[in-house]
Amino acid sequence: MTTTAPRATRQPEVRALTGLRIVAAVWVVVFHFHFTALGGVADVVAATGPVLTAGALGVDMFFVLSGFVIAYTYLDVLGPRLRARAAGRFVWARTARLWPAYVVVLVLFGAWVVARHVVGGGGPVVFQAEQPDVTVGAFVRQLLLVQLWDKPYFDGASWVGPTWSISAEWLAYLLFPVAAVVLYRMRRLPRPLLALGALLLMTPIAAAYVVTGSPYFPWSWLVRILGGFGAGVLVFLVVRRLRVTARSRRVASRVADTTAVLVVVGLCVGELAGEGRGGAVIVLFPVLVGALSIADGGLARLLSTRAFCYGGRASYSLYLVHIPIFEVYWLAMAHIPVLTGPTVAAHVIGGLVLLATFPAAALLHRFVEAPGSRIMRAHMPSFLHEVPAGKAGRTTARVRPTSSGPARGRGPLLGAVPVARTVSYGPPRQRTPRHAAGTVARPALVPSAAARHARRDPRAALS
Numbered sequence: 001m002t003t004t005a006p007r008a009t010r011q012p013e014v015r016a017l018t019g020l021r022i023v024a025a026v027w028v029v030v031f032h033f034h035f036t037a038l039g040g041v042a043d044v045v046a047a048t049g050p051v052l053t054a055g056a057l058g059v060d061m062f063f064v065l066s067g068f069v070i071a072y073t074y075l076d077v078l079g080p081r082l083r084a085r086a087a088g089r090f091v092w093a094r095t096a097r098l099w100p101a102y103v104v105v106l107v108l109f110g111a112w113v114v115a116r117h118v119v120g121g122g123g124p125v126v127f128q129a130e131q132p133d134v135t136v137g138a139f140v141r142q143l144l145l146v147q148l149w150d151k152p153y154f155d156g157a158s159w160v161g162p163t164w165s166i167s168a169e170w171l172a173y174l175l176f177p178v179a180a181v182v183l184y185r186m187r188r189l190p191r192p193l194l195a196l197g198a199l200l201l202m203t204p205i206a207a208a209y210v211v212t213g214s215p216y217f218p219w220s221w222l223v224r225i226l227g228g229f230g231a232g233v234l235v236f237l238v239v240r241r242l243r244v245t246a247r248s249r250r251v252a253s254r255v256a257d258t259t260a261v262l263v264v265v266g267l268c269v270g271e272l273a274g275e276g277r278g279g280a281v282i283v284l285f286p287v288l289v290g291a292l293s294i295a296d297g298g299l300a301r302l303l304s305t306r307a308f309c310y311g312g313r314a315s316y317s318l319y320l321v322h323i324p325i326f327e328v329y330w331l332a333m334a335h336i337p338v339l340t341g342p343t344v345a346a347h348v349i350g351g352l353v354l355l356a357t358f359p360a361a362a363l364l365h366r367f368v369e370a371p372g373s374r375i376m377r378a379h380m381p382s383f384l385h386e387v388p389a390g391k392a393g394r395t396t397a398r399v400r401p402t403s404s405g406p407a408r409g410r411g412p413l414l415g416a417v418p419v420a421r422t423v424s425y426g427p428p429r430q431r432t433p434r435h436a437a438g439t440v441a442r443p444a445l446v447p448s449a450a451a452r453h454a455r456r457d458p459r460a461a462l463s
Contacts, residue, residue: 014072016256016292017065019303022311022318024058024065028162029322031055033354035127036326037333037340040347050267050278057282059165060205060228064285066169067232068239068293070176071183075236078177079184087177088384093377094173098145098166100372101317101364105160106142109324113159116331127330130156145170152218161323168225183233191238198234198286201227206280213276228285235290244294252294253301259288260299317369318361325360329353 030052034045045052074090116125117134124131132138138159141147148157148167157164186194204223205215215224242248263281270278292300302308311318329350333339339346 013309014069014293015304015309016295016300017069017289017303018312019305019308020061020289020292020312021065021315022308023303024061025311025315025318027055027058027061029055029318029357030354031058032162032323032326036330036350038347038350039342041350050271050276051264054267054276054279057279059162060224060282061285061289062165063169063172063225063228064202064232064235064289066172067229068236068289069232070173070229071180071233071236072240074176075180075184075187075233078180079187080181082177082181085384085386089380090177091174092380092384094170096373096376098170098316100376101320101369102145102163102166103143104364104368104372105320105324106139106163109160109327110139110142112324112327126159126161126327128156128161132156132159134159142167148221153216154221160320162319164221165225168221169229172225172229183237186234187237187240189237191241194234194238198231198238198290199283201231201234202283202286206283209270209279209282210277213274213279215279215282231286232289235286239290239293242294249294249296252291253297253299256288256291256295256300257298259284259291263288314361314365314369317364318357321360321364322357325353325357 032055034041034052034055078086078090113125113132113134116123125134126132133156138147142158142163145167148154148164149171151157154164154168157167204227205220208215208217208220263284266281266284267278270276270280292303296304329339339349
């Protein structure tokens with residue numbers, strides 16, 4: 001008897017993690033906007049301090065989210081053994097998630113960059129310390145999302161500055177089907193060991209913040225994506241083996257709330273030791289993500305509201321559009337004095353530009369990102385389709401869910417509830433318009449739905 005390979009099921013969101021995506025995205029957006037030369041912006045920066053100027057950390061939060069959600073959705077499918085078709089379907093699904101909105105923004109903003117290059121006679125084309133190459137080859141590399149892979153630094157890698165992190169995320173996606181084979185075999189390691197591993201993966205960048213105040217050294221972008229993504233996977237391996245009960249959700253809610261407070265306090269206290277030192281709070285991100293995946297009160301309840309979840313779903317589009325909008329505004333400021341004057345009009349216009357990123361993101365999400373992803377998924381290449389039962393030459397292994405269901409008298413295992421998709425984002429190095437880029441995840445574990453889905457066989461379409 002022939003069976004087809006199991007495929008990942010579409011599952012309910014981990015709503016708190018979906019809501020966390022928009023928090024991370026807005027953190028990156030306001031971080032980039034703080035480079036705007038307006039007195040009011042400087043006043044806000046002075047009042048908020050490192051909570052705003054450390055917004056590049058939003059990218060690292062996206063990397064951790066991405067690792068958690070990708071593992072939650074695909075590890076049981078890809079982990080038992082490496083299979084070309086399953087890996088191909090995974091890569092196609094990730095392409096469908098990233099590419100449509102990215103290509104539209106790249107082409108539109110690319111036309112702006114080329115126009116500035118032609119009119120400016122080869123002068124600066126973007127507000128970055130290091131200018132990107134404006135060549136056909138550079139455009140093709142960005143189109144393929146490989147523009148960062150051979151560069152030790154992310155500066156000037158992308159025309160749309162923050163998309164360096166999307167290139168980094170794309171590399172993590174391509175490596176995941178192979179890494180999943182190893183990670184799947186780590187699932188039964190002691191939970192304290194897995195948790196310690198997640199924290200240790202964050203320590204190289206945390207140490208860089210402590211020593212230099214910046215996570216910036218040759219190939220630091222590679223350390224950030226592999227460390228953050230890997231930490232997210234290990235947190236998932238810990239969380240999946242926990243039993244969800246009312247008590248565990250209460251504890252997780254308190255841990256999540258406390259961790260969020262510690263992040264803010266740590267940023268402020270760390271700044272007293274030296275500029276940027278508070279960035280060491282990055283080591284708390286795996287704790288925050290793991291706790292929110294279980295929690296149902298406090299911060300988790302807020303992030304699970306309709307407004308935050310909608311923002312989380314549109315966060316990738318927000319990440320893509322904000323720098324192109326800021327670039328147009330910054331160029332206008334360089335040529336129109338009224339936009340930079342210490343006037344009410346100048347500050348109102350600046351505020352409107354910042355707010356304009358949100359409806360622009362909503363439009364991109366509604367008319368490009370979501371439908372584009374659906375169309376690509378519906379047109380998956382035929383050679384990636386599963387072989388129908390009865391036509392395959394040999395039987396392929398079934399994947400047993402690691403957790404088969406709730407134990408008698410206890411709550412369901414989280415490992416039985418895979419999640420929705422995610423993406424990622426990224427940051428710049430210092431306080432000059434070096435654009436950060438970020439990935440955010442799109443998970444959502446609804447605790448009330450856990451028992452219902454714990455009994456399901458998580459075998460269905462990998463899409």
